[in-house]
Amino acid sequence: xxxxxxxxxxxxxxxxxxxxxxxxxxxxxxxxxxxxxxxxxxxxxxxxxxxxxxxxxxxxxxxxxxxxxxxxxxxxxxxxxxxxxxxxxxxxxxxxxxxxxxxxxxxxxxxxxxxxxxxxxxxxxxxxxxxxxxxxxxxxxxxxxxxxxxxxxxxxxxxxxxxxxxxxxxxxxxxxxxxxxxxxxxxxxxxxxxxxxxxxxxxxxxxxxxxxxxxxxxxxxxxxxxxxxxxxxxxxxxxxxxxxxxxxxxxxxxxxxxxxxxxxxxxxxxxxxxxxxxxxxxxxxxxxxxxxxxxxxxxxxxxxxx
Numbered sequence: 001x002x003x004x005x006x007x008x009x010x011x012x013x014x015x016x017x018x019x020x021x022x023x024x025x026x027x028x029x030x031x032x033x034x035x036x037x038x039x040x041x042x043x044x045x046x047x048x049x050x051x052x053x054x055x056x057x058x059x060x061x062x063x064x065x066x067x068x069x070x071x072x073x074x075x076x077x078x079x080x081x082x083x084x085x086x087x088x089x090x091x092x093x094x095x096x097x098x099x100x101x102x103x104x105x106x107x108x109x110x111x112x113x114x115x116x117x118x119x120x121x122x123x124x125x126x127x128x129x130x131x132x133x134x135x136x137x138x139x140x141x142x143x144x145x146x147x148x149x150x151x152x153x154x155x156x157x158x159x160x161x162x163x164x165x166x167x168x169x170x171x172x173x174x175x176x177x178x179x180x181x182x183x184x185x186x187x188x189x190x191x192x193x194x195x196x197x198x199x200x201x202x203x204x205x206x207x208x209x210x211x212x213x214x215x216x217x218x219x220x221x222x223x224x225x226x227x228x229x230x231x232x233x234x235x236x237x238x239x240x241x242x243x244x245x246x247x248x249x250x251x252x253x254x255x256x257x258x259x260x261x262x263x264x265x266x267x268x269x270x271x272x273x274x275x276x277x278x279x280x281x282x283x284x285x286x287x288x289x290x291x292x293x294x295x296x297x298x299x300x301x302x303x304x305x306x
Contacts, residue, residue, distance in 0.1 A: 030147040049201065153269055168233065169210070169280060189212065252288060253289065
């Protein structure tokens with residue numbers, strides 16, 4: 001017995017959306033889930049921030065490996081790295097990648113090579129963003145910051161390098177919410193985050209760690225330069241004047257700076273955060289719109305505000 005079905009025709013996605021593209025996905029490390037599309041004919045993987053795909057790990061060489069596109073094929077090549085490049089548990093010099101191959105880059109990081117269509121890639125990116133980023137500001141969230149804080153301190157200790165933490169908050173944020181509403185307050189937080197994200201380095205870690213509080217980890221920067229960096233941030237935030245419903249919302253911020261060299265050995269993340277947070281509170285109680293850093297660095301402040 002036959003039958004008929006009536007209604008809208010079945011959905012047929014545009015063929016362009018079904019085209020498979022090549023991606024690398026980090027499946028181990030603090031950035032697990034992050035994806036990178038292989039768009040260029042050559043992709044350099046390494047610890048150098050100028051690498052096409054920047055991999056922040058001690059076991060990764062500055063120029064560790066590369067992936068070369070030849071027609072529809074992708075070839076992985078080790079660039080004489082210190083710790084080697086491995087594919088599916090075998091060390092390689094050259095290797096033609098197949099869908100699903102796992103590449104170990106150095107001693108810790110593992111990336112998976114896959115072909116994804118646009119829908120699959122979009123879903124994977126959404127999963128990463130929801131797990132690691134604050135939905136309002138697009139800064140990293142507190143969980144990701146905690147993971148990176150531990151790894152950054154470990155890196156500083158092993159390599160005997162500087163590491164500074166800048167904690168900052170919006171001055172009189174409750175008053176902003178009371179005056180302009182919570183939507184106005186959200187606009188302020190988005191504007192600040194966007195401004196910071198535009199100027200920080202790839203290796204810096206910027207996160208929202210509270211309602212109106214943010215943290216910035218800066219590798220290779222000592223206390224003196226951390227205070228200078230924080231002062232530039234303070235001045236930049238003061239100049240924002242966020243537009244809102246035909247008006248502008250004036251903003252100032254207070255900042256506290258601490259370095260890993262100031263905390264007891266072995267250094268711990270909680271101790272570094274506590275020190276930076278204490279200096280942030282000192283900046284707020286001392287007049288706001290100012291920077292408080294290590295004891296040998298005088299507080300920076302705006303003479304027009306205090």
